[in-house]
Amino acid sequence: MENSPLTRPQRRMLWMRLGIRLLIFVGVVLALILLGRPVLELCMPFLFALAFTAATEPILRFIHTRWKIPRGILSLVMILLVVGALGGILTGLVMKGWHEIAELYGNWDEMWAAFQNIYLQLGETTDKILTYFPENIQNIIHDLSDRLLAWLNELASRIVPKTTSAARSISSFVMAFLFFLMAWFFTASDYPNLRKTVADCTPKSLRAIWAQLRRAFSAAFGGYIRAELTISLGVMIILAVGFGIMGQPYGMLLAFLLAVLDFIPILGAGTVLVPWMIVDVILGDWRKALYLLIIWGIICLFRRVVEPKIVGDQTGLHPLLSLLAIYVGMRTAGVLGMILGPVFLIMMRNLWRAGMFRDTFGDITMAANDMHAILHSRREETGGKN
Numbered sequence: 001m002e003n004s005p006l007t008r009p010q011r012r013m014l015w016m017r018l019g020i021r022l023l024i025f026v027g028v029v030l031a032l033i034l035l036g037r038p039v040l041e042l043c044m045p046f047l048f049a050l051a052f053t054a055a056t057e058p059i060l061r062f063i064h065t066r067w068k069i070p071r072g073i074l075s076l077v078m079i080l081l082v083v084g085a086l087g088g089i090l091t092g093l094v095m096k097g098w099h100e101i102a103e104l105y106g107n108w109d110e111m112w113a114a115f116q117n118i119y120l121q122l123g124e125t126t127d128k129i130l131t132y133f134p135e136n137i138q139n140i141i142h143d144l145s146d147r148l149l150a151w152l153n154e155l156a157s158r159i160v161p162k163t164t165s166a167a168r169s170i171s172s173f174v175m176a177f178l179f180f181l182m183a184w185f186f187t188a189s190d191y192p193n194l195r196k197t198v199a200d201c202t203p204k205s206l207r208a209i210w211a212q213l214r215r216a217f218s219a220a221f222g223g224y225i226r227a228e229l230t231i232s233l234g235v236m237i238i239l240a241v242g243f244g245i246m247g248q249p250y251g252m253l254l255a256f257l258l259a260v261l262d263f264i265p266i267l268g269a270g271t272v273l274v275p276w277m278i279v280d281v282i283l284g285d286w287r288k289a290l291y292l293l294i295i296w297g298i299i300c301l302f303r304r305v306v307e308p309k310i311v312g313d314q315t316g317l318h319p320l321l322s323l324l325a326i327y328v329g330m331r332t333a334g335v336l337g338m339i340l341g342p343v344f345l346i347m348m349r350n351l352w353r354a355g356m357f358r359d360t361f362g363d364i365t366m367a368a369n370d371m372h373a374i375l376h377s378r379r380e381e382t383g384g385k386n
Contacts, residue, residue: 049183
């Protein structure tokens with residue numbers, strides 16, 4: 001039996017609901033575009049404080065309930081222990097990295113000369129191969145090679161000043177870190193009362209929406225991002241140990257940069273290690289090429305064994321959807337969009353499964369059925385007249 005068209009009051013209410021939802025969606029998107037980044041930068045220390053409080057709250061609540069120790073004292077001890085442990089590790093890594101950056105900056109001219117020498121050696125080897133190609137192809141390749149060297153020189157001249165200027169912004173980071181510590185202490189010491197106050201001031205309908213958003217957010221960031229960070233940390237350790245064994249200069253700095261590259265979807269440490277290995281083979285440095293091959297093989301084995309266990313079904317996305325999310329994120333927000341694109345898609349999928357869009361989808365289906373019924377009834381009327 002065909003659906004009958006809606007009555008005018010039903011149709012008016014239907015399109016009013018859809019219009020309100022569209023306005024809310026557009027308003028949220030505009031707010032994120034215009035205010036998202038500035039507000040996020042201003043509130044970042046407090047958001048980190050809230051995240052650390054939520055992560056340590058189960059331990060804090062257990063100790064407070066078991067031994068009746070005041071939450072203020074427990075919060076202070078917890079912060080000192082966490083900051084002390086993480087601070088010791090990070091201080092060692094930062095000092096090592098800073099030493100390598102300072103050494104690299106001091107020896108930059110020498111390093112660039114060595115790179116140019118390697119580049120020229122590679123060019124001489126490729127020239128021998130290019131003799132078998134037509135002259136016009138040789139000219140094109142030589143032109144591309146000169147442009148690549150000029151681009152690398154310009155890129156290097158830009159990166160080094162940015163590195164030194166970034167070092168000058170350490171004072172602002174230290175200030176933000178102090179605010180983070182204070183916000184963490186005040187939040188952790190009074191967390192139950194803060195939660196109760198926020199819950200009492202929030203309408204019940206908004207609390208239900210917030211619960212769905214929090215679960216979707218936790219599944220995306222707490223699962224996917226945490227798993228990828230864990231894998232990238234493992235890759236960094238493998239690279240640091242491998243570079244240390246092979247005596248590679250600036251090994252810690254290179255390990256960190258390649259781990260960051262490995263965190264970016266589609267890219268990975270292999271995008272640098274494999275070309276590096278090929279260049280060493282062309283230059284005749286078989287020993288270094290063998291070291292790089294072993295390091296890359298260990299990384300591939302590590303990801304093959306560990307990644308399914310750590311990531312598991314955190315994404316659950318079809319590879320085509322993941323690729324689409326990465327591409328759209330890259331086109332809209334660059335490298336950060338490549339990382340957050342799949343995360344956003346995971347959040348939307350989780351919200352869909354939680355039924356957050358059920359009413360909206362139901363209204364869209366109702367509107368489509370209404371239009372179909374109107375068109376169908378108009379055809380019947382026309383056919384009857386004919």
